[in-house]
Amino acid sequence: MAGGDKSNNPVLLQVENLKKYFPIQGGKGNAKWVQAVESVNCFIRKGETFGLVGESGCGKTTLGRTILRLHEPTSGKIIYDGEVIYDGANGxxxxxxxxxxxxxxxxxxxxxxxxxxxMTVGEIVGEALDIHNMCKTKEERTNRINELLETVGLNAEQSNRYPHEFSGGQQQRIGIARALAVNPEFIVCDEPISALDVSIQSQIVNMLEDMQEELGLTYLFIAHDISVVRHISDRIGVMYLGNMVELGASRELYDNPLHPYTKTLLSAVPIPDPEVSKTRQRIVLEGDIPSPINPPSGCRFHTRCPYATERCKQEVPEWREIEPDHFAACHIL
Ligand SMILES: Nc1ncnc2c1ncn2[C@@H]1O[C@H](COP(=O)(O)OP(=O)(O)O)[C@@H](O)[C@H]1O
Ligand code: SF4
Ligand SMILES: [Mg+2]
Incomplete structure (x- = not known):
């Protein structure tokens, strides 16, 4: 959480009722849909890190890519820096x-x-510069490529090498240089360290944090493990089976989780302090995650929720601000 409290920063990205369904071929020629993202509401403030967590397959990557319109949304609305960049009502x-x-x-x-x-590393980073006409002369372009490589901890002499000549951590640095090449404002970091050795994960995270501070970047930082984003996020959103189920300031969400699903996620995180650990009961969820092709009715979590009632099976819980800046969708809150 580089740079202190961001809670008064203006909103950079606003997402309203965002939905992304993927068509798949069902039996007998019937089209079926994977309901990967369903009615997500959230906003991200300028300069903050928004952590997005949830189990594998819950729709984190789809949400990140749909926000960037790398996947065309199915419906909903996306507003970026005051400009509507997608409105389902406009077809x-x-x-x-x-x-x-x-x-x-x-x-x-x-x-x-x-x-x-x-492609060589220089070509990869240079391509991003070319697409957006970032450099006027060849010399400016070469200098910019070299500067970017150095910014991410590589050196200019490596620009003629190919990706396979680099370690996983170095390859991720190349990916970061490519993203930074065009002076972005907002970066979706989609589990950028999950594929890396534990020993270099913190180097990459520290580098991303330093860059955020230096360049005023805003991050949507995706992780399947809440303990990865806890320390770096200003706010955290929790997803379950395509729904955002809870959203709040990182500290608040961690100390005072409201949604039954968030409680179960947190109960699985080891706590170093034995006194605190004693007070936190481990909750084990029964059953598997249902399929997003045919998700449960009402609250999508009802098949596994220890508090589920008849109402939960029938009625979709409303997304509400339960406490200031702390949102959740659950009938018992
Ligand atoms: N291009 C696609 N076509 C069909 N289904 C997809 C596609 N991309 C993702 N899905 C499905 O959408 C759901 C959410 O996937 P994803 O967003 O990758 O989850 P996460 O990133 O949280 O692991 C999964 O059931 C996945 O199989
Ligand atoms: S709405 Fe019902 S099933 Fe869903 S999380 Fe709340 S109590 Fe559990
Ligand atoms: Mg993913």
């Missing part, structure tokens, strides 16, 4: 993304898969 008539592509970047989970193996 196919949507704003062009090119002006926003430069401002909104992504760092991928698997660095090796996200770098073209046939």
């Amino acid at each position: 196919k008539n949507q704003p062009k993304m090119l002006p926003y592509r430069r401002k909104m970047q992504i760092i991928f989970q698997d660095p090796s898969a996200s770098l073209d193996p046939r």
